Amino acid sequence: MTTRCRPIHTAYTLALVFLLAAIPCGMSEAHAATIAFDPQETTVGMAQPFLVGITIDSDVAVNTIRAIIDVPESMDVLEASDGNSIVNFWVERPHITNSHQLVFAGIIPGGFAGNKGKLITLTVRAKKLGTFDFIFNPSSGIYANDGSATRQSIASRPVRLNVVAGKENIRNSIPDTTAPETFVPVLAQIPDGGKGSWAVSFEAQDKSSGISSYEVAESFVRIDPLNTRSIARLKWRPARSPYILADQQLSSHIYIRAIDGNGNDRVAHVAPRAVPSWYRTPGGYILIALVLFFALYALSKRLHWKLE
Amino acid sequence: MKKFLLVILIGIILAPQAWVRGAVSLTSNLRITVCNGSDCGDDTPPSVPTNLVVTAVTTSQINLSWDASIDPGSPASGVSGYAIYRNGGASAIATTTGTSYSDTGLSSGTLYSYSVLAYDAILNESAQSSTVSTTTISIPSNAPVPSNGSPSGSLAAGTTQTTVSLDTDIAATCRYGTTAGTAYVGIPNTFGTTGGTSHSTIVAGLANGITKTLYVRCQSSTNVPMTSDYVISFSIASPSSSSSGGGGGGGAGSPPSPVNPANQVNVIVRGIAYPGSRVSLLKDGQTAATTQSGPDARFEVQLSGVGEGTFTFSVWAMDKNGIRSALYPFTVTLTSGATTVISGVFIPPTVSLEYETVKRGDPLRVIGQSAPQAKVSVIFHSDTEIIEDVSADAQGLWTYALDTLRLDYGDHTTQARSVSNKDISTLSKLVSFKVGTENVVAKKEVQASKSDMNGDNRVDLADFSIMLFWYKRTLTGKSPAGVDLNKDGKVDLVDFSIFAYNWTG
Structure with missing residues (x-):
């Protein structure tokens, strides 16, 4: 929504002119979203991990966020978890850049309007005593769910922490034993400037420690995803979505493994589109082996007779 | 102390800058402060602790x-x-x-x-x-010394009994109980195999998710008992099946089989859409269930086997003309064992325009669908906001013709919301149009179809992955034209925001 300056017609509204001049004209950023840092405790010990949540408040429904946070050199970000985040689809998963900035970007279809929407939970460790600032970089962007991506102005909420030697920080003593949610990967043909490459696309959610990584395996043979030994035998490769498949004929079984922050995993399966040749199954291999065995047996019998 | 106060004062002065409108402000957000002795001026140590x-x-x-x-x-x-x-x-x-x-x-x-x-x-x-x-308390010199207690850690889910064992350095008889600090004579259970230096027994009655702690004491063959407990502790894992059935494949995949073995329903969503419309429920952005609303536009969708945690659900409906509503999102935190019912989900009306550019002076027809007999407020965003109310008919169809003389030349947008009995819907999608010098017929669902990258009539994870592939890549003549939604020569967050607006899951 844009605010336009009204044309002034009458002379005695000169006073109004002064008043109106104070109001910025043609401003298109009508609302502010607030990014807040939400630490678990306000007094923390040095050299021990502590948790800091990053949340968002917005009165206007926003659907896309790219946050850049300048992390001081004396702080280590040990983990950035997306557990229970309002962001369901990551454009950039949280990561630390070479210039020691924490960056993440994602979309929220349907938009989010409200308070304390959880974005990321950081596990941080201070390496030194002193005064340090986490700064929310101005090139961060928050966009409205209005079809025109109206950029929101960003306010940030300051927080004061005391780092003290010898303090025991609160540790979450309940380990995460819950696997990530079930998820359904999809095949997509990516127009890549050439013929187009087939890729598998996936996005899993974890409601506690957050998704840590993904792996993909392509296999001729179908395995039972419930059987941990079969899973362990697959050739897993670290992967990011979209993952361009090695088998562009789509005749392999595709397995995607989502791993959360505590190592629990969930395996999803995508069936091949092109029917794999009949011999590329356990049954097929056994049949071939049997046929070969009988052929050799018959042959050896023949030879044996001939020798006699 | 003075410097510390100064720091606080500066903080108080700087803090309001964060709320100045229009400015993207850059104040310190997270301040971590420690005073060193030389900085802060307190140089008196505390008193010595007494009565240790x-x-x-x-x-x-x-x-x-x-x-x-x-x-x-x-x-x-x-x-x-x-x-x-x-x-x-x-x-x-x-x-x-x-x-x-x-x-x-x-x-x-x-x-x-x-x-x-x-x-x-x-x-x-x-x-x-x-x-x-x-x-420290001494161990009697000729009491048995235990070692190698097992099992420990976590046993597989489904274990109902296990063998508990330990060794002692001298021949002994071992007993076990579940109360700590009990003297050997008072411990109720004796190991099945005992008397030598290896002891074992079967412990049954185990269940998923429990932790079993046994307190063991042994007495030597010369009747000298241990005077402190030897602890053997282990847990049984809870089942978490590590697979999901079903696969994707670009086409409509059915949702995977539920994790909850009892198949209990844990989420019910009720609301109002359009008469006989297809209603889709997304869980964390992906389609989880679809249903059809009744002739009264009411619908109910059920989901079973949803786990614990905070989920973002969205609901959308498709009207008689194949136009999709805006997403109606809500966030709920689910706890296991409870069924969460969300009601009052009043899907906003669909809005479409006859013309994308209308000749000023000609009427602009706005049509859409909502619940039967609903009161639809049609909003035109302009210098002065124009709001007009119309009634939907028995099929939920409504229409309004705007006298375009009420608008200036240029770009405008329109939106609608419905009221039915006491329920109010959220706002519909924002539809843009121009008031100009001639009529240009609107193409159907243009913006939404632009977000459908792979042409499968949905805006979902597959299209997202196409956008993701081109994110931050240099666009060349060979790049697909559709990914740069705002035509500014790059794929960036602005394109993702426009894309996300048209999401269908």
């Missing part, structure tokens, strides 16, 4: 307690904690904020001496307290 009491509680543990210190002087930064020293060591063995401490892992029958000092927030330290000593 040490008590040996077991063969390997000594408990300490003392009276709290005070931090005198002005300014006083307060006692931050205590450091504990053992056997005259130069370094503290531990620090604590309370006035008690348990030292564990000690050797039995050994003398240990302790002293404590206090420190304040800027690490001024008091002198050490006087040393107090005690001896």
Whole structure:
């Protein structure tokens, strides 16, 4: 929504002119979203991990966020978890850049309007005593769910922490034993400037420690995803979505493994589109082996007779 | 102290800058402050801790307690904690904020001496307290010494019984119970195989998710018993099936089979859409269930086997003309064992325009669908906002013709919301149009179809992955034209925001 300056017609509204001049004209950023840092405790010990949540408040429904946070050199970000985040689809998963900035970007279809929407939970460790600032970089962007991506102005909420030697920080003593949610990967043909490459696309959610990584395996043979030994035998490769498949004929079984922050995993399966040749199954291999065995047996019998 | 106050003052002055409108402000957000002795001016240490009491509680543990210190002087930064020293060591063995401490892992029958000092927030330290000593409880020299207790850690889900075992250095008889600190004679259960140096027994009645702790004591063949417990503890894992059935494949995949074995429904969503419309429920952005609303536009969708946690659900409906509504999102936190019912989900009306550019003076027809007999408020965003109310008919169809003389030339947008009985819907999608000098017929669902990258009539994860592939890549003549939604020569967050607006899941 844009605010336009009204044309002034009458002379005695000169006073109004002064008043109106104070109001910025043609401003298109009508609302502010607030990014807040939400630490678990306000007094923390040095050299021990502590948790800091990053949340968002917005009165206007926003659907896309790219946050850049300048992390001081004396702080280590040990983990950035997306557990229970309002962001369901990551454009950039949280990561630390070479210039020691924490960056993440994602979309929220349907938009989010409200308070304390959880974005990321950081596990941080201070390496030194002193005064340090986490700064929310101005090139961060928050966009409205209005079809025109109206950029929101960003306010940030300051927080004061005391780092003290010898303090025991609160540790979450309940380990995460819950696997990530079930998820359904999809095949997509990516127009890549050439013929187009087939890729598998996936996005899993974890409601506690957050998704840590993904792996993909392509296999001729179908395995039972419930059987941990079969899973362990697959050739897993670290992967990011979209993952361009090695088998562009789509005749392999595709397995995607989502791993959360505590190592629990969930395996999803995508069936091949092109029917794999009949011999590329356990049954097929056994049949071939049997046929070969009988052929050799018959042959050896023949030879044996001939020798006699 | 003065400098500390100055820091606070600067903070108070700077803080309001964060709320100046229009400015993307850059104030410090997270401030971590520690005062060093030279900076802060408190150079008086706390008082020495008094009344240090040490008590040996077991063969390997000594408990300490003392009276709290005070931090005198002005300014006083307060006692931050205590450091504990053992056997005259130069370094503290531990620090604590309370006035008690348990030292564990000690050797039995050994003398240990302790002293404590206090420190304040800027690490001024008091002198050490006087040393107090005690001896840990001794093991009788000819009592059995246990080792190799098993099992430990987590056993697989579904385990109902297991063999518990341990060894002793001399021939003994071992017993086990579930109460700590019981003397050997009072322990109820004897190991099935015992009497030598290897002992084992079967423990049954195990269930998923439990932790079993057994307290074991053994008595030698010369009737000398252990005087402290040997603990054997293990847990049974909870089942979490590590697979999902079904696969994707670009086409409509059915949702995977539920994790909850009892197939209990845990989410029910009820609301109002359009008569006989297809209603889709997305869970965390992906289609989880679809249903058809009744002739009264009411619908109910059920989901079973949803886990615990915070989920973002969205609902959308398709009207008679194939136009999709805006997403109606809501976030719920689910707890296991409970069914969560969300009702009152009133899907906003669909809105479409006859013309994308209308000749000023000609009427602009806005049509859409909502619930039967609903009151639809049609909003035109302009210098002055125009709101007009119309009634939907028995099929929920509604229409309004705007006199375009009420609008200036240029770009405008329109939106609608419905009221039915006492329920109010959320706002519909924003539809843009121009008031110009000639009529240009609107193409159907243009913006939404632009977001459908792979042409499968949905805007979902597959299209998202196509956008993701081109994110931050240089666009060339060979790049697909559709990914740069706002035609600014790159794929960036603005394109993702437009894309997300048209999401269908």
